[in-house]
Structure formats: C-alpha cells, structure tokens
Amino acid sequence: MALSVEQVLDIAKATEAYDGVAPLDEATLLTLRNRPEDATIWGDVRGFGLLIGTELSLVVLTQHRGVGLGRQLLLRAPSLPAGTTAWSHGDNPAAAALATRQGWERTRELWVMRRPVAGLPPAPETPEGILVRGFEPGDEAELLRVNAAAFAHHPEQGSLDEAGLRERMSEPWFHASGLITAWEGEKLLAFHWTKRHSETEGEVYVVGVDPSAQGRGLGRLVTLLGLHHLAAVGVERIHLYVEGDNTPAVRLYEGLGFTRAAADTHVQYTRS
The missing domain is CATH 3.40.630.30 (Gcn5-related N-acetyltransferase (GNAT))
Known part of the structure; x- marks a missing residue:
C-alpha cells in the first residue's frame, strides 16, 4: 500500500x-x-x-x-x-x-548562519523620506514586485506568486508586524520578513531590496529592525539561510554577528 x-x-x-x-x-x-x-x-x-x-x-x-x-x-x-x-x-x-x-x-x-539575540547592534536611524512600518493589507502587489526583482535569479524565492504569498500568510507563524517594510511614497523599497519558529527561535526569513534602491543602506536598516522585532517578541536565538556564494549577503550577516558552523551547510545536487 x-x-x-x-x-x-x-x-x-x-x-x-x-x-x-x-x-x-x-x-x-x-x-x-x-x-x-x-x-x-x-x-x-x-x-x-x-x-x-x-x-x-x-x-x-x-x-x-x-x-x-x-x-x-x-x-x-x-x-x-x-x-x-x-x-x-x-x-x-x-x-x-x-x-x-x-x-x-x-x-x-x-548556509545556515546563527547568532544569539543578546548584544544586537542598534538599529540605524531611518533616512529622511522613508517610512518604515509593518505589513498592511494592500501591500501584496508591491511586496511581490520587489521580491521578484530582488530574487530574479533565485530559483525558489524568485518564483513566489500571489497564491504562494497567501499560502505563507495563512501559516500560524505569520504576523503582519513581523514583516517590516520600508516605503518611499507609494513605492516599496525594501522588506524584511521575520519568522518566529518557537518561543525561543526566530529566523531572518526573507530580506529583499528593490534593485533601484541598492546602495542606500536599506537592507541593513530593515534587517536590524527585524532582528530587534524578534528580540522584542522574546526569542533567544536567530538563524537565517543564505547562498554560500552570495558574498555581499554573507558579509552583511557576518557584520551583524552571524556565524556559521561547517555542519550548517545544505547541499543541492543536480542530475547531469
């Protein structure tokens, strides 16, 4: 059977x-x-x-x-x-x-990278003209637009569509306040979607920056705001997943105190 x-x-x-x-x-x-x-x-x-x-x-x-x-x-x-x-x-x-x-x-x-909540760097000041807030209904189209642009070459995250977004937002762990968004007028520039796995474990689920807004420090801003959000809801440890060859992202996370153990490596094999 x-x-x-x-x-x-x-x-x-x-x-x-x-x-x-x-x-x-x-x-x-x-x-x-x-x-x-x-x-x-x-x-x-x-x-x-x-x-x-x-x-x-x-x-x-x-x-x-x-x-x-x-x-x-x-x-x-x-x-x-x-x-x-x-x-x-x-x-x-x-x-x-x-x-x-x-x-x-x-x-x-x-790679899986990890750090404790204790000793988080302070969040930088929000630049003038940028509004930072949690997710609100009606943000879906902009969220999908930025996600598609930011992850255009990522085989999994870049394919996220409206149905997939609804599916994830229907999960018990989803909370609108844990999806940090940064706006300039009506245009979304960056977001950090956090995930709380348990009372003690949180995750940097997705960080996306509109390519047109690269170089303005918004990725670091929303990342740190999301880390502080996870700290505020009481988690003790935070982890994230990052492509091993994504050197800029690895450097960003290392600069925020994340480290990796050799065992924390997931490997994809492809049939040739």
Missing part, C-alpha cells in the same frame, strides 16, 4: 527529531499539506521518495540507514530528467557518496 501524506510527514518529523535538521524544506511541506496531488510518493514505513516537479527528496528513518535503502528509493523513482535536483539538508557524507555514484553533481550550497 502506498504511503499517505500523513505517514510521510510522520517519517520526516521522526528524522528531524534525531538529526536535528528538517529533511524537507518549507516549499515541499506546503505542497504536501495544501496540494498533495502535485506530489509523487513511493516507499514504505522505513523511508520514502518524494518528487514534486523536478525536485527529489529521499528520506530514510535512522534505524534503517546504512543498508542501501536510499539507493533503492532512488532507483525506484519515476523518470528523472537531467536537471532534476535534490537537497541534502546537512552536508551528509552518505548523500554525497550516493550522488557521486549515481552521476549527480554538487551545484549549490545553502
């Missing part, structure tokens, strides 16, 4: 509890919860394969690792054209070995 979405989520939850890192990303979880018909699932109670579009996920329960189940799940996958991608959430040596043996190339690194 085929695995249900509920069984897939249970396996993913159990794996996260052991590994300390979620094996499925947010977009995958949203698809499973809201559009399960878009997902192809195979496997059994030991682990599963999951294909959504051209993104593959393979997840094996801890007690069933080391016996070739990951390879079996990969070989049981439906037709995977060149360009199919798969993430290893954590730079897992077993995943790297499987990818190499099956002809997949290491193509991206996504």
Whole structure:
C-alpha cells in the first residue's frame, strides 16, 4: 500500500527529531499539506521518495540507514530528467557518496548562519523620506514586485506568486508586524520578513531590496529592525539561510554577528 501524506510527514518529523535538521524544506511541506496531488510518493514505513516537479527528496528513518535503502528509493523513482535536483539538508557524507555514484553533481550550497539575540547592534536611524512600518493589507502587489526583482535569479524565492504569498500568510507563524517594510511614497523599497519558529527561535526569513534602491543602506536598516522585532517578541536565538556564494549577503550577516558552523551547510545536487 502506498504511503499517505500523513505517514510521510510522520517519517520526516521522526528524522528531524534525531538529526536535528528538517529533511524537507518549507516549499515541499506546503505542497504536501495544501496540494498533495502535485506530489509523487513511493516507499514504505522505513523511508520514502518524494518528487514534486523536478525536485527529489529521499528520506530514510535512522534505524534503517546504512543498508542501501536510499539507493533503492532512488532507483525506484519515476523518470528523472537531467536537471532534476535534490537537497541534502546537512552536508551528509552518505548523500554525497550516493550522488557521486549515481552521476549527480554538487551545484549549490545553502548556509545556515546563527547568532544569539543578546548584544544586537542598534538599529540605524531611518533616512529622511522613508517610512518604515509593518505589513498592511494592500501591500501584496508591491511586496511581490520587489521580491521578484530582488530574487530574479533565485530559483525558489524568485518564483513566489500571489497564491504562494497567501499560502505563507495563512501559516500560524505569520504576523503582519513581523514583516517590516520600508516605503518611499507609494513605492516599496525594501522588506524584511521575520519568522518566529518557537518561543525561543526566530529566523531572518526573507530580506529583499528593490534593485533601484541598492546602495542606500536599506537592507541593513530593515534587517536590524527585524532582528530587534524578534528580540522584542522574546526569542533567544536567530538563524537565517543564505547562498554560500552570495558574498555581499554573507558579509552583511557576518557584520551583524552571524556565524556559521561547517555542519550548517545544505547541499543541492543536480542530475547531469
């Protein structure tokens, strides 16, 4: 009998509890919860394969690792054209070995950077003519415009559309006050969308700056205002995800006290 979405989520939850890192990303979880018909699932109670579009996920329960189940799940996958991608959430040596043996190339690194809330730098003064406020209904079109422009070359974030925005804003963690926006008249110039995962953990979810406003310090402004918002709601630690080759963003976050451990590297493999 085929695995249900509920069984897939249970396996993913159990794996996260052991590994300390979620094996499925947010977009995958949203698809499973809201559009399960878009997902192809195979496997059994030991682990599963999951294909959504051209993104593959393979997840094996801890007690069933080391016996070739990951390879079996990969070989049981439906037709995977060149360009199919798969993430290893954590730079897992077993995943790297499987990818190499099956002809997949290491193509991206996504870093997790972290810092405690204690000792945050002060937020800079808001420049004259700039209005900073939380999200309000009616901001959606400008938010999507700036997001598309800021992430035009980002394969996941840049594709965010109205439906995806509504989906994320329907999640229990969303609060309008945690989506910091910076305006010049009726034009949105920058935003920082924060995410509170728990009472103690917060995230720099998305920081976007309109390319026409680059160089005005607005990215640093909204980032710091968002960090102070997370501090005000009581979190103790903050993390973020950043592309490993995005040197300007890495430097910005390092300057704000974020650091990275070697284990905090997510790797994307692409079928060649």
